[in-house]
Amino acid sequence: MINSLLLPELRDLLAEGDRDELAEVLTELHPASIAEFSEGLESKEIWELLDCAPVDRQAEIFGFYSPHRQDELVDGIGRQRMGHLLEAMPHDERVDLLKRLDDKIVESLLPLVANADRQDIRKLLTYPEGSAGSVMTTDYASLPADISVSEAIAQLRQQAPATETIYYVYVLDDQRHLLGFVSLSDLIVAKSSALVRDVMQQQVISVDVQEDQEEVARKLAKYDFLAIPVVDEQHRLVGIVTHDDVADVLQAEATEDFQLGSAIAPLAKGYYHSGVWTLYQRRVGWLLVLVLVNLVSSGVIAAYEETLQAMIALAFFLPLLIDSGGNAGSQIATLIVRALATKEVTLRHWYRIVGKELLVGASLGLTMAAASFLLGVFRGGIEVGLIVGISMICIIVFTNLFGALLPFALTRLKFDPAVASSPLITTVADAAGLLLYFAIATRVIATLGAI
């Protein structure tokens, strides 16, 4: 986000070279605010600005620039400055940055970083995208089990500047196996002569390094944790995922579901930074499927050409019937997809949903049938009204049930239920709706004709 409130002042101070005043600004404001206020500067100016703060502070501020801006800052004069900054950055943030950059740039940056950090980076880069390992940080606080609480607090004072949080502390043995967990709050309240082993909790909720990041975020949120430990298959601590990643992960997953739900292939960079060609590619697929599906729906109409020719008023209600089916279906699909995503509903609830949605579908169908009967009579007489009304209730009941069950079926088949999108339902609603409509029309015409 760009906020230009302080931009002129920052530019003036930079032009005057008033490093003292700039250093004060950089110390007093929150790093996120500094990033926000200076996002509008040129990359060169941002480096001049950052230069007025110690490297730890620079690293903090750097992490709050938008991903797009961070990438720009690494370019040009940024390259040689990034060495020390990478050492000072939180371990998860710097890996996120390096993952976005070209391999060539990464290879030119890594030699500038101290050996220990370089190894840490290479390790974190190996975890697959979307896993706990890919979002965790390795700068956690840890303690041995057999020291006293006062010694523990003294050790934490040492660790504090280098760790992301000292509020949650993990108790490890020599091989880094996770023995227990103690919060700083517990330590403060405990007797200073007690042993860490005796005040720690032994039942520790942890996640596997391969676990899906969305699951990790939900677990963190569920237990109200500040951080959750990440362990490897030998139950050795390899990192922690902290609370500030929860909002980001859940937001990103919701955005992806929104996009899938409108039949858009997920955009890696977000809408604003995606170019025309990317947007085109991500959207054109499903639209073309519509054309293919229309081979069926235009075929249905063509098959009933004579009926339509004989009663042209039937064409007036084509938009109404297919839109109603599509909308009723996507309403319920959205409700179910979201309920599955937030774990409000699980797979085994499907049969209860069927019962409920038969009732909801019938009620909606009846209401809609009444309204469209009136519209049909108004536009084409009683016969048309009957045809439209009867078709409407059949279409709504069918598409509503289809929209309710599709997300379950997709989940069962290991697809993301979020693709149970409006367009997918639209196409099914089209074909089924047209078939129902013309079948009912033919029947009603024959019956009324025979009277």
Place this chain on the structure above:
Amino acid sequence: MINSLLLPELRDLLAEGDRDELAEVLTELHPASIAEFSEGLESKEIWELLDCAPVDRQAEIFGFYSPHRQDELVDGIGRQRMGHLLEAMPHDERVDLLKRLDDKIVESLLPLVANADRQDIRKLLTYPEGSAGSVMTTDYASLPADISVSEAIAQLRQQAPATETIYYVYVLDDQRHLLGFVSLSDLIVAKSSALVRDVMQQQVISVDVQEDQEEVARKLAKYDFLAIPVVDEQHRLVGIVTHDDVADVLQAEATEDFQLGSAIAPLAKGYYHSGVWTLYQRRVGWLLVLVLVNLVSSGVIAAYEETLQAMIALAFFLPLLIDSGGNAGSQIATLIVRALATKEVTLRHWYRIVGKELLVGASLGLTMAAASFLLGVFRGGIEVGLIVGISMICIIVFTNLFGALLPFALTRLKFDPAVASSPLITTVADAAGLLLYFAIATRVIATLGAI
């Protein structure tokens, strides 16, 4: 969420009356896990179970039951047990519970609660739904400015059991004005003889008690805070909003946007606990609007009845053209609505979006036009192909631009842009699409007829 893994064991222990074993389970597992494992028990059994733990632990566990279950637990034998539990519950959670209950139940519960807690509850109940005041808690840690760091830590040890967090501490004067902020981490690292005044940060980012909860959650997430202070108009501290509320608020807001986006009036209780009648009411509105709008679209088709009669093949492509318009429009509307919600795009970006979406729309339109030209030729000959192809590009470009701009217009007019939903766009795409289609058909027929 119900997890029946331990359910039989819990039932056995309850039947045997093995209170020691139950007490151990209640101490060793995380409160969230206990709630999860016991959610499947009867309310009476849950109270028996909780009875084996001290009241503070009971309050912790109680907070992790689903809202629906909490409401049930208050009923029946729960009523007289709730007094002490309410005193021990986090102040924000107990208010959330009371807000969901009937006023009569609340009035019968309040006399059971100690006077100070009762006043706190009544105060918190007055804040409007969705405001910072309605999600904040009043059990925060605070310190005066003129004590030493070691005295501060001693005071925090006293406050720890009664506060939601001691990691963030607010420094107040006698009238509770917010003077500054200090983290427990800062206190641990500081010299023990230093004054709180000298180690605290004076620039404190706070929110107003009336501020929208979504804004508060985004601010917490943006600055990676554990908690954010809530102040009244005199800048006096009235509460804090903690990190564990961020995920809940953002999830709830995303769910609301999903529902609005499918033209469903937001469901207060979630899908699973909403009855058939509620679901019917929340969905029927927009579906009926579709019928009304069809007064226009059926009118358009009726107006061109002769054209249609003369070239019945035009009816084959009605579903394709209106669906394509609707889907292209709702794709882009979803992208923009989400980008606005996550602040990736702001109102003043609208003109850039117009430029970009003219290009994307034209590219999508051309591709779709080519595909539907072929389909048109296949079903009805070259003339129909031309009509369908030309109509397609016009419809896609128009609905794409409309879908891109609608969220901005809605935001500008102070509506929630999330209502720029598929159904709203569908209806516009219908009417506009039909008008374009028949206008183009008439023109092409006239032109080709004249050759």
